[in-house]
Amino acid sequence: MTETVPLSTAPLRARAAVDLAALRDNVRALRAAAPHAELMAVVKSDAYGHGAVPCARAAVEAGATWLGTATPEEALALRAAGLDGRIMCWLWTPGGPWREAIEAGLDVSVSGMWALDEVTAAARLAGPSAPARIQLKADTGLGRNGCQPGEDWDRLVTAALEAQSAGLVRVTGLWSHFACADEPGHPSIAAQLTRFREMTAYAEARGVRPEVRHIANSPATLTVPDSHFDLVRSGIAVYGISPSPEIGAPADFGLRPVMTLSASVALVKQVPGGHGVSYGHHYTTAGTTTLGLIPVGYADGIPRHASGTGPVLVGGKWRTVAGRIAMDQFVVDLGGDEPETGTEALLFGPGDRGEPTAEDWAQAAGTIAYEIVTRIGTRVPRVYLNEQVAD
Template identity: 45%
Template sequence: MTAPTARTVSPVPGPAAPVPGPAGPRLRIDLGAVAANTRLLADRAVALMAVVKADGFGHGAADVARTVLAEGATALGVTTLHEGLELRAAGIAAPVLSWLNPVDADFTAALRARLQLAVPSREHLDAVIAAAARTGRRAQLHLHIDTGMARDGAAPARWQELCRSAARAERRGLVEVVGVMSHLGCADTPGDPCTDAALTAFRAAVGTARAAGLRPRLRHLAATSATLTDPRTHFDLSRVGAGLVGIDPSGTVRLRPALTLTAPVVSVREVPAGVHVGYGHACTTTRRTHLVLLPLGYGDGLPRAANGRAEVLLQGRRCPVVGRISMDQIVVSTGDRPAAPGDTAVVFGPGDRGEPTAADWARWAGTIEHELLTGLGRRLHRTVSP
C-alpha cells in the first residue's frame, strides 16, 4: 500500500487550539452542545426521557443527566440497575427507569433507590414483587412488550399473562404499572413498513394491558430517529439517547456533536521513499515525506478497521493516518510540511474547522457513531465545558 499525502480542507481558520490539561490525548465534552440538542428534541417530543446509558454514550452520565434535566427532559433512562444507582449516588433525584436486568438482579436496592423498572417477563415480575414485599416499597413498573425485534420485551404470546399477573400484584399494593414500552427496529429508515407493523402491535399491547385492568399513563416507543421523523410513534414519552450527544441515525436533522478528541505530536521524522510504516509494513512511502507520531490507538477506542482511510486535522490540513492503527499510537503523514513535537492534532470534533467527525471515523471503520463514542478508553483525559 502506498502512503497517501495530506490534502487541504477549505476554508479552515487555522489549527485548533490545544485543550488545556495534562500531556496526552484529551477528550473535551461540550455540554452546551448536549443542551442545544436536548432543547431541539424536547420540542419534537410530547415528553422526553433522556437515555444516559453507557456513561451517557461516553460523555459522562451524571454531567449529561444534569444538563438534559435543566433543558426539558423530565426523566432518565438507563439499561442496568448499576447505572441507575450511580445516578442516585451522584445526587440526581429525577425519575430513572432501568430496562435490562437479569431476574436475579438486586431489585431490593433498586426499590430503595426509587428506580423504576421495566418488566419483560413473568419471571422478572415475580422477582420484583418479592423485592417489594421485602422492602415494603411499591415498585413502579413499565411493562415491556416485543413488537417485532425478537430481542428484549415480552413475547407476544406471553403478554396477556404478564398483564394479568401485574394487575393482580397492583391490586395487592405491591406494584404500580406506570408505563408500557417497546422499541422500534427500523425507525432509522423513515417510512419503513416494519414501523407500521410495530405501531399496530404496540397499540394492541396497550389495549391488552387496559383490558387486564391496568391504567398505564406512559406509553413509550420512539427513540431518537422516530422522535425526529414520525409523530405517530410519540405517544406520551420519547426515549432519546444518541440524539442528545449529536447523533441522528435517520440523517434528517443536523445535531451538534459534543466531543472533540485531540492528541499531541510526540515526534516527527523525515523519511525518503521506500520506508515501511508500522506493523506488517502495511504502508510504504512513495516519496520523501514527514511522519508524525500521535500517542493514541485502539486501546483508546480508535477503530482498527479504519486502517488506510482515517485522517486527522494537523496544522489546518487533513492528514492521512498511515500504516496500521496500533494499540497506543498512530502515524500520520504530513507530506512536505513538518509538524513539531507538542503540536496538537484534532482526531475528531464537530467538523467546524475542517476536522474529521465521529461520523467520519465510523464510516471509515464500517460501523456507527454509537460504537465509536461508547468505546472511547479510560486513558483519555476528559475535560468538560459548559
C-alpha cells in the same frame, strides 16, 4: 465512569472535550421535535462515552423529565450522585439488585414472568419502599427483549395486575422499541406501531393505567411523530449525532455534536521513500516524507478497523492513518509538512474547524457513529465545557 479533569490541568496526550451547552441545545431541539411528549435522555454506557453524571445533569437542566439507563447499576450510580426525578433502567438479569432499585425509587422494566417474580419478591422485602415501579415491555417486532404478544402478554399483564392489587408493584409504563426507525418508510415501523397500539390497548382494557406509553427512540423522535405517545427516549441524538445519517447530518435535525476528541502530536520525523510504517508494513512511503505520531490507539477506543482510512486534522490539513492503528498510537503521513511536536491533532468534532466528525470515522471503520463515541476509553480524560447554565 470516565475521569473528569479541569480544563487547565488536562493532560497533553489526549482529551475528549464535552460541550454541555451543545448537549442542552440538543435536548431543547428534541423537545421541540416532540412537543406533546415528555423527554427521556438516555445516559446509558456512561452517556455514550461522554460522562453519565455531567450529561444527565445538563439534560435535566434543559428540560429532560426522565433519565434512562440500560443497567440498574448505571441508574443507581445516578441516584448516588444526587440526581432526583424519574430514572428508568431496562437490562436486567436474574439476581439483579431489585431491592436496591425499589428503595432508590427507580422505574424498572419487566419483560417476562421471571423478572416479575423477582421484583415482587424484592418488594415484599423492601417494606415501606414498596410498591416497585415497573414498566411492562412489549416485543412488537424487534425480536430482542420484551414480552411476546398473545398468551405471554396476557399472562404477564394479568400477573402484574395481581401484584399491583397486592400493593407490591405499580405499573407505571408500557413500552417497546423499534427495529428500523433509522430507515424512514421501512414497513416494520408501521407494523410495530400497530402492534404496540394493540398490546397497550389490551393491557389498558384489563385495567393497567400507565403514566407513560413509549416506543420512540432518537430516529423516531425526529422522523415518526405518530410514535411519540407520552414519552420519547432519545439517546444518540442528545449527543448531537444523527441517528439517520443517510437522510440528514446533525445540523439538518438541529443538533450539534457534543464531543471533540483531540491528541498532541508526539513526534515528527523525516523518512526516506520505501520506509515501512507500523505493524505489518501495510503502508510504505512513496518517497521522502515526514511522519507524525499520534499518541492514541485502540486501547483508547480508536477503531483498529480504521487502519489506513481514519481521518485526522493536523496543521489545518486532513491526514489519513498510515498503516495499522496500534494499541497506544498510530502514524499519519504529513507529506513533507513539519508541524511542531505538541501540535493539536483533531480526530473528530463538530466539524467547525474543518476537522472530521464521528460519522467520518464510522465510515472509515465500517460501523456507526454510536460506536465511535461510546468506545472512547477511560484513559482519555473528559474535559467539560460550559458546565454552568448561561444566564
